[in-house]
Amino acid sequence: MSNVDLKHYHFDGANAEAIADLRSLSPDDKRQLLMSGVDVEEAHRSGSFMHLNHSGVHCASKREGLELLDIKTALKKHDGLPEYWWKMVDPDKDEFTRAAREHLHGGYFIRAHKGAKLVDPVQSCLFIKGDGVGQNVHNIVVVEEDAELHVITGCAVAHGTREAAHMGISEFYVKKGGKLTFTMIHNWSEETAVRPRSAGIIEEGGVFLNNYVLMKPVKDLQMYPSLTLAGRGAVARFNSVVVAPPGSLVDTGNRILLQAPETRGEIIARTMTTGGTIINRGFIGASAAPARGHLECKGLILNNGRIHAIPELDGSMEGVELSHEAAVGKISQEEIEYLMARGLDEDEATATIVRGFLNVDMEGLPKELEEAINKQIEELDAGDTM
Numbered sequence: 492m493s494n495v496d497l498k499h500y501h502f503d504g505a506n507a508e509a510i511a512d513l514r515s516l517s518p519d520d521k522r523q524l525l526m527s528g529v530d531v532e533e534a535h536r537s538g539s540f541m542h543l544n545h546s547g548v549h550c551a552s553k554r555e556g557l558e559l560l561d562i563k564t565a566l567k568k569h570d571g572l573p574e575y576w577w578k579m580v581d582p583d584k585d586e587f588t589r590a591a592r593e594h595l596h597g598g599y600f601i602r603a604h605k606g607a608k609l610v611d612p613v614q615s616c617l618f619i620k621g622d623g624v625g626q627n628v629h630n631i632v633v634v635e636e637d638a639e640l641h642v643i644t645g646c647a648v649a650h651g652t653r654e655a656a657h658m659g660i661s662e663f664y665v666k667k668g669g670k671l672t673f674t675m676i677h678n679w680s681e682e683t684a685v686r687p688r689s690a691g692i693i694e695e696g697g698v699f700l701n702n703y704v705l706m707k708p709v710k711d712l713q714m715y716p717s718l719t720l721a722g723r724g725a726v727a728r729f730n731s732v733v734v735a736p737p738g739s740l741v742d743t744g745n746r747i748l749l750q751a752p753e754t755r756g757e758i759i760a761r762t763m764t765t766g767g768t769i770i771n772r773g774f775i776g777a778s779a780a781p782a783r784g785h786l787e788c789k790g791l792i793l794n795n796g797r798i799h800a801i802p803e804l805d806g807s808m809e810g811v812e813l814s815h816e817a818a819v820g821k822i823s824q825e826e827i828e829y830l831m832a833r834g835l836d837e838d839e840a841t842a843t844i845v846r847g848f849l850n851v852d853m854e855g856l857p858k859e860l861e862e863a864i865n866k867q868i869e870e871l872d873a874g875d876t877m
Contacts, residue, residue, distance in 0.1 A: 495684040495711060497586065500625030500656040502594050505544035507620075513541065513549060519650040520620075526707075526863055527645025527678040529616045538601075540615040544624050545596040556607025556638070558600070562629055565600035572600070575631050579662040579690035579719075587658045587686040591627040598628035598660070603638035603669070612641035612674075619657060619683075620649035629660040634669035634697075642671070646685075647678040654682040663691025665699050667722065674702040674853070676864075679709040681738055687714040695722030695751070702853040703731040704864055708739050708767075715772060717746040720754040728757045730853050732864075735767030735796065744772025744801070749782040749811070756784040761849055764796030773815070774803040780810030790819035791848055 510516070513531035516524070521531050533539050533551070538559040541549040547561035566572055582592040599615050619626055634640050648655050657679075665671050679685060693699050699718055718727045729745035747756035758773045775784035790798035804813040822844050830840035846868050 495656060495686065497590055497625060497656065499623075500654070501623055502590075502596075502625040502627065503545070505621060505624045507543040507546040507548050510541065510543070510548045513539065523647045523650055523678060524616055524618070524645060526676075526866070527616060527647040528643045528674065528676045528863060529614050529645045533614075535611045536614050537609045537611045538613045540599045540613070541618060542597050542599070542616070542628055543618045544620060544626060547597040554609055554611070556604045557609055557613065558602040558604065559613060560600045562598040562600050562631065563595070565631070572631065575633065575662060575664060577662075579692060580660055580688050584688060588660060588688050591629055591658045591660045594627050595629055596627050598630040600631050601640070601642060602633040603635060603640035605635040605638060607635075607638045607640075609638075609640050612643045615642065615644045617644070617646045617657065617659065618649065619647070619655045620652055622653050623655070625656040625658070627658045631662050631664075632671065632673065633664045634666060634671045636666045637668040638666075639670045640672070641674070643674045643676070645676050645678065648680045648683055652680060655680070656684045657686070659687040661687065661689040661716075663689070663699065663718075665691065665693040665697040667694045668696045669694075670698040672700045672702070675704070677705045677709065677712070678707050679712070681708045682710050684710055685712040685714070687716070689714070689716035690718070691716075692719045692721050693725040693727060696724045697722060697726070699727045701727070701729045701745075703729070703733075705741065706732070706734045706868070708736045709741065710738070711740045713742040715744050715746060717748070718756075719748045719750055720756060721750050723751050724753045725751060726755045729759065731760045732849050733760070733762045733769060733771070734849070735762075735764045735769045737766030737794075737796070739767030741767065742770040742772075744770075744774070746774040747776070747784060749775065749777040749784060750779055752779050752781060754779065754782045758786045760788045762789070762798055763791040763793065763845070763849065764798055765793045766796045768797045770799045770801070772801045772803075774805070775813055776805040776807075777811035777813060778807050780808045781812070782810075783812045784814070786815035788815070788817045791845070792819065792821050
């Protein structure tokens with residue numbers, strides 16, 4: 492992975508004014524947000540949060556049982572959030588975590604209170620607008636006992652923004668019987684460097700479903716979120732779709748630690764390169780029994796490019812069941828010929844296969860978000876895959 496020189500970006504002087512109504516954004520900004528899963532109409536949303544450059548600019552909670560705050564406000568209100576602040580991520584892990592600790596711009600604090608069933612998702616956007624901007628955010632999500640929460644978080648740069656850097660710390664806490672669905676859509680640019688650092692813990696009977704989508708170019712992205720299943724019967728699933736166009740360098744993966752009996756973990760990754768480089772990591776470790784884990788990494792190479800898949804399983808106790816499937820390859824000529832025999836030309840056949848490969852079922856996605864993802868796949872069909 493290449494190095495990111497933080498001195499190349501400015502972390503001061505990009506403060507932004509509050510935005511009372513997201514509908515007041517420019518048409519270009521609205522489109523960037525839509526392709527990141529953010530609905531400026533805020534319809535069917537439990538709440539909305541937006542951080543622009545170095546400032547929190549919009550924060551609105553619409554449902555009882557939901558606490559939604561800018562992280563700086565939450566730290567003041569809750570005496571520094573001692574239960575959650577830097578508990579899952581080591582602030583000295585690397586230069587990027589240290590930058591977020593020492594020069595925090597903002598982020599969100601989202602908490603579903605005990606027993607709250609928040610049917611509509613909470614949406615958040617971490618947005619960069621302006622060349623050379625460096626952004627440090629720290630997010631905390633808490634799902635209390637028997638609560639249910641869905642968060643859609645879109646990370647994006649404005650149209651026309653070139654060089655930018657994003658450091659994002661995220662810590663997740665799912666309490667006994669809680670359920671969190673967390674969907675992240677990255678919509679960066681050819682000159683954006685991205686360093687998320689994420690970890691979470693799931694207690695007894697808790698469920699964490701994590702969806703991740705990256706279909707737009709990015710200069711250099713490195714992320715390896717980790718979940719610890721610490722309570723009996725806890726469940727975690729990572730579901731990722733990653734596309735790397737020419738010039739993109741993506742080092743991504745997921746890690747699940749099964750540390751309690753009757754836990755289950757699953758990692759499903761679909762990666763496709765149309766000329767970029769993807770390093771796809773996956774790790775499931777089990778230190779309690781019975782426990783089950785499955786890891787599936789499938790990669791598709793178009794127009795050259797590179798995919799390096801690194802699946803790992805680590806069982807340390809009798810009674811664990813861990814499995815993995817890994818495959819990297821090209822579109823089968825037989826598949827293309829099969830579809831051409833049914834009336835499609837070669838480009839149409841290729842696009843159909845690509846759509847099927849990337850169309851991984853992601854639980855809990857709102858209809859409009861599914862449509863936005865499908866639109867991104869269609870744009871791929873019209874571009875690099877043809």
